[in-house]
Amino acid sequence: MDNRFQKITTVEKLLDFFHDGMTLMYGGFGGVGSPPTLIDAILQMGVKDLILIGNDTGFPHIGIGQIVSQGRAKQITTSHIGSNPVAGELMTAGKMKVEFCPQGILAERIRAGGMGIPAILSDIGMDNEIVTNGKQICTIDDKQYLIEAALTAEVSIVYAKKADPYGNLIYDKSARNTNPVCAMAGEITIAEVEEIVPLGSLNPEEIVTPGVFVDYIVPSQGVNWKWAWE
Template structure:
C-alpha cells in the first residue's frame, strides 16, 4: 500500500506550532498510536482541535502532560482533570466551542465555507466579541470555519487505495476532520484489498487520505489498550 508509512515518517509531517485536528469522542475513535508517538517526540507549541482532551494518561491526556500543547479548542475539557489544572495554572490556552458548532465549523472548513451564523451561545461569554446578526427577529452569532495543518484520525479499516470505514460510534468527528486539513494521517486496525468494501460502506473516500499508519493498540473489553 503506497500510503502506508511508519510512525517515524508520520511525525515528519507535523511541525512545531501546527494546528492538529484530532478525532475522537471521549476515547472512542481516538488515534492513540499517533498521539503516543507525538507525546515522545520533540514537537512543541501544538494546538489541538478535538471534542475533548481524553482522560488522565489516556488519549490526548497522554500528550497533554508532556507540555507540548500550547492550546486546545473543543467542547468537553472537564473530563480530564489534567486539562483543568493546566488551564488554571496558565499552561494551556483553551477555547470552548459548543459541540454542534465545533462539528459544523470543521465541516465548513472542509467545504470551503468561511463561516456560518448560529443561535447557539448567543448571550453567553462564548459569544463575546463575535459578530451578531438578526434573522427573522432572532439574534445569531458568526462562527468562523475551522481548518487544520494536519488531521490525525482513527478508522477501523482502510483498503489498499485508502478508502475508510469506521466502527459504529467511533466514527464521530473523524470523517469531517478528514476533509478540513492540509495533510490527513489515518490510524487503522486493518488494511484490506480493494473491493472488500461496498461503495455504500465507504465513509471517507481515498482522495481525502494522504497517509496511513497501523494501530499498535489492541482492543480488550471494548477499549483499546497499549500493546507495546
C-alpha cells in the first residue's frame, strides 16, 4: 500500500492509544456527531478513570453517555449533563468530578488548544464565585477577565460524513457541531467516517477539517471502504 494511505486503518490497530486514566476529547452534541464505533471499542476494552472533554454527557445509552453511565469517567469538562441523569447521580455521589463551562467558552478553549494558544480571556461569570474559584484574573484597560486555560487531550475522537485518504473531512449538517475544534486539539486525532472516497473526490471548498489535523481514519460500522485507494 502507498504510504500516503497509512492514515486509513482499523479500530483494532488503534486500541493501544486508549488506556486507564487518559484524557479523551470527543465530538458530538447529545450523541449526534459522536463516533459510535470508537466509543463501542473503548467500552469493550474496559478502559476506566477517563478524563473526558466534550460538549455534554450524551444520553445514558447514546454516545459518550454510555462511557459515563458505566462509571468509566473520573472527571469531565463539559457544558451540561442534563440529558444524562446518571451523570448527575455520579457527580452528586462524588464519583465523577464535573467542571462546567459555558458552551461557547468550552468550544473556544478547545479551539485555543488546537491553535497552540495557552488560554483565552472571558468576562463571563465574573460575578459568580463558583465560576471564578481557582481561576486567574487579569486586567486590561481597567476591565477584569478570567483566564480560561486552553484544552487539549491525549486522543480526540471525531465523526465525519466523508474523508479522503489524506484525512480531509466533511461533516453532515448539525453532526458537524464540536467535531472540527476537537479534531484540532488532540495529540492524536482519530476520525471515524461513514464514507472514504478517493483523493481528489472532495471539493476543496467543502472540506471543514484539513487532513493535517487527522492522524488516523477508521470506517464506521458497516462501511465498505477498501475501494477508496484501488
